[in-house]
Amino acid sequence: MKRLSPLLLVMLVLGYAFLYGPIASVVVYSFNASRLVTVWAGFSVHWYGELLRNDQIQDAALTSLSIALMSATGSLVLGTLAGYGLARFARFRGRGLFAVLTASPLIMPEVITGLSLLLLFVALERATGWPNGRGMFTITLAHITLGLSYVAVVVAARLESFDISLEEAALDLGARPFKVFRVITLPLIAPALAAGWLLAFTLSVDDLVIASFTTGPAATTLPMVIFSSVRMGVSPQINALATLILLLVAVLVIGASRLIVPKKNGAAARTPG
Amino acid sequence: MMPGPGSIWRRWAVLALPYAWLLLFFLVPFVIVFKISLADQQIGVPPYTPFLARDDGGWHIQASAANYLFLLSDSLYFRAYLNSLRFTAVATTICLLIGYPMAYAIARAPGAWRTRLLLLVILPFWTSFLIRVYAWIGLLKENGVINNALLAMGLIHAPLPLINNAFSVQIGLVYSYLPYMILPLYATLEKLDWTLLEAAADLGARPWRAFWSVTLPLSLPGVAAGALLVFIPMVGEFVIPDLLGGPDNLMIGKVLWDEFFTNHDWPLAAAVAVAMLALLLLPISVIRRRLAKGVA
Numbered sequence: 392m393k394r395l396s397p398l399l400l401v402m403l404v405l406g407y408a409f410l411y412g413p414i415a416s417v418v419v420y421s422f423n424a425s426r427l428v429t430v431w432a433g434f435s436v437h438w439y440g441e442l443l444r445n446d447q448i449q450d451a452a453l454t455s456l457s458i459a460l461m462s463a464t465g466s467l468v469l470g471t472l473a474g475y476g477l478a479r480f481a482r483f484r485g486r487g488l489f490a491v492l493t494a495s496p497l498i499m500p501e502v503i504t505g506l507s508l509l510l511l512f513v514a515l516e517r518a519t520g521w522p523n524g525r526g527m528f529t530i531t532l533a534h535i536t537l538g539l540s541y542v543a544v545v546v547a548a549r550l551e552s553f554d555i556s557l558e559e560a561a562l563d564l565g566a567r568p569f570k571v572f573r574v575i576t577l578p579l580i581a582p583a584l585a586a587g588w589l590l591a592f593t594l595s596v597d598d599l600v601i602a603s604f605t606t607g608p609a610a611t612t613l614p615m616v617i618f619s620s621v622r623m624g625v626s627p628q629i630n631a632l633a634t635l636i637l638l639l640v641a642v643l644v645i646g647a648s649r650l651i652v653p654k655k656n657g658a659a660a661r662t663p664g
Numbered sequence: 665m666m667p668g669p670g671s672i673w674r675r676w677a678v679l680a681l682p683y684a685w686l687l688l689f690f691l692v693p694f695v696i697v698f699k700i701s702l703a704d705q706q707i708g709v710p711p712y713t714p715f716l717a718r719d720d721g722g723w724h725i726q727a728s729a730a731n732y733l734f735l736l737s738d739s740l741y742f743r744a745y746l747n748s749l750r751f752t753a754v755a756t757t758i759c760l761l762i763g764y765p766m767a768y769a770i771a772r773a774p775g776a777w778r779t780r781l782l783l784l785v786i787l788p789f790w791t792s793f794l795i796r797v798y799a800w801i802g803l804l805k806e807n808g809v810i811n812n813a814l815l816a817m818g819l820i821h822a823p824l825p826l827i828n829n830a831f832s833v834q835i836g837l838v839y840s841y842l843p844y845m846i847l848p849l850y851a852t853l854e855k856l857d858w859t860l861l862e863a864a865a866d867l868g869a870r871p872w873r874a875f876w877s878v879t880l881p882l883s884l885p886g887v888a889a890g891a892l893l894v895f896i897p898m899v900g901e902f903v904i905p906d907l908l909g910g911p912d913n914l915m916i917g918k919v920l921w922d923e924f925f926t927n928h929d930w931p932l933a934a935a936v937a938v939a940m941l942a943l944l945l946l947p948i949s950v951i952r953r954r955l956a957k958g959v960a
Contacts (some may be wrong), residue, residue: 395769402765403781409762410788410842413799416809420802427807473682480675489679492686498893498948500900502917503937506924507693510934513710514696536689539682568674597792600902604924614794621798621907630802633795640791648783 414637421630438631448616448632455596455613458527462534463592469535470542470587475576477543478550496540505604508533512605525607533605534598538591545590549583550576589647593640694941701934702727712931731935741936744914745943751830751905751915752898755837756891759845762838763890767849768879771856782850789843797836797907804832804908828910836904841894848893852886853879892947900940916940 395403421439425432442448473493480486496504512522512529522529557579561571577584599614606612620626703712703726717726735741770781788796803809804826811823826832856879864874902917909915916936924933 395772399765399769399772403769406762406766407784409839410785413796413803413839414788414791416803417795417799430807430812469682469685472678473686476675476679476682480679483672483675483679485683489683489686492690493682495948496690498896500897500917500940500944502900502902502920503697503941506920506933506937507697508689510696510700510930511689511693517710532689536685539685543682593790597794599794600921614792617792617794617798618903621794621801629795629798633792633798636795637791641787644787644790645783648779 417630418634418637421627421634423627423630426627438627439635441628442631442635445628447611448613448628451611451613451616454527454610458531458534458602458610458612459592459595462531462538462595463588465531465535466538466542466591467584467588470539470591471546471580471584473539473543474546475550475572478547479555493540493543496537497544501598501600502604504537505533505601508536508601509604524609525605526609527606529605529607530602530610530612533601534591534595537598537601538587538594541590541594542584542587545583545587546580549580553579585647589643593643697934697937699727700931701731701938702729703931703934704728704730705929705931710930711928731932732939734932735935735939740914741916741919741939744916744919745939747913748899748901748915748917749943751833751837751913752895755834755841755898756845756895758834758838759842759894760887760891763842763845763849764887767846767853767886770846770850771853772858778854785843785846785850793840794903796840797903800832800836800839800908801827804835827908828913830909830913832908833905833913833915836908837898837901840904841898844894845890848889849883849886852883852889856882888950892950896944896947899944916943 420431422434422436423431424435424437473489476483477490477493483489508529509525512525512532516522516524522532557575558571561575562568566574597614598612599618602612603615606615617629617632620629699715700712703715705711706713713726715726716723718724766785770778770785773781801808805811806823806825806827808826810826811820814820815823860878860882861874864878865871869877899915900917900920901915902921905913905915905918906921909918917940920933920936920940923929923936
């Protein structure tokens with residue numbers, strides 16, 4: 392393998408500086424003693440203490456986490472079914488529509504998804520009385536729809552990367568389809584399931600737009616609290632909160648990548664790309 | 665696998681639930697959006713006139729194109745449309761100019777580094793979108809990090825207007841969507857047959873020549889995928905124009921948000937959504953064929 396040319400190396404360093412510089416500034420200023428976010432007045436963990444005493448943020452964090460747990464799990468079940476169907480059933484009635492429906496939430500602008508789901512909930516409630524009011528439950532339904540697509544794409548990609556003959560062999564040997572899925576397919580796609588669940592979880596925790604449309608007066612998520620406080624101006628508490636979120640995500644993603652990226656010696660068991 | 669007698673039943677056991685879910689929560693909502701875009705705003709719950717109304721004669725349909733005519737007649741909407749397209753086109757191009765060399769360098773890096781470098785691209789993409797946009801407020805505002813540093817160094821004597829203008833919206837878009845551009849580019853470049861480049865070099869092509877006539881044409885599918893992947897969600901972006909833009913940098917996604925949350929005009933917001941969707945139909949139909957193929 393040739394070494395990278397100096398020009399490419401410089402582009403790479405500048406590119407990563409661009410990606411990480413702003414994030415680094417948030418982390419640095421979260422330890423600033425001054426209330427003025429951009430004037431450095433010495434190291435302090437004062438804002439982390441304030442954060443611990445902020446009930447509004449803690450309630451919102453709890454709301455966001457419970458929505459994310461429920462919706463990621465719902466997305467995992469529905470998305471795995473959808474991804475399995477797309478990868479293993481080459482032909483069925485309405486396959487084209489199904490493929491489009493599965494992929495579209497990935498790229499649809501959030502304002503459109505949010506508005507259309509809200510209008511659906513309003514129309515459904517007027518017609519059937521369900522869902523009775525909007526809040527955590529309707530946000531969860533909306534996030535499942537979004538997460539389902541991500542899980543389906545990850546699972547389908549994983550299913551296509553290994554040989555279908557493993558499943559066929561088990562069927563030939565007389566195993567029932569569900570047993571084949573449980574004993575052969577499930578262990579093989581487990582890394583994709585973990586990645587998909589994590590992706591759906593992160594999307595849900597992070598979502599401002601769709602949650603704002605589909606919520607009611609009862610539920611306020613963490614991004615909504617962050618957004619309204621950012622609109623008021625930059626606040627040191629938000630810097631502290633951001634740093635904690637970054638830390639959590641870094642731990643989760645690096646942990647997950649250990650699960651998903653093959654170890655050097657285990658790589659033989661996997662088929663490349 | 666031969667489609668045995670039980671297999672149709674088995675297929676639908678797998679597919680029925682996700683299919684029904686997507687029909688109910690993704691397709692039906694669009695029909696409702698379209699229906700409400702033809703209604704009028706009214707005071708009440710819900711704040712729009714019903715599609716079917718009853719008067720002394722019987723049932724009749726209440727639908728009008730008034731919202732769409734209004735969108736055409738008020739230049740605010742047209743300007744927001746043009747702004748969205750302009751910002752998005754420029755940001756997509758800049759993403760490509762930054763993302764391509766990065767993806768290329770990662771694809772050519774030694775094997776052990778490739779995974780780590782790729783992880784470093786994905787990491788900010790997993791962190792909160794809102795916080796990444798927020799970080800730029802601290803950097804760009806009048807007494808922000810950049811202005812303070814430049815003032816302290818004596819390079820400028822008054823703070824530069826870095827925020828609430830087209831410049832800051834543009835930076836926010838490029839910054840937030842750059843990873844979405846790098847990943848498909850990397851996926852294409854990684855599979856590239858580098859011996860072709862060696863062949864070109866053996867035949868006497870200089871590195872740039874080889875790049876223009878071999879690497880770039882072969883990586884065009886990745887370029888197209890990356891461009892479409894960032895273009896479509898960018899057009900409808902709300903958070904970035906709201907937090908980093910000013911009153912002159914409206915984008916269509918922010919207009920929709922304001923119509924809904926500030927003016928409580930649901931039918932007009934629905935009409936804006938339909939108009940935005942019409943604008944995106946072409947790029948979506950291109951990418952959806954690609955995505956459907958990718959999934960299939």
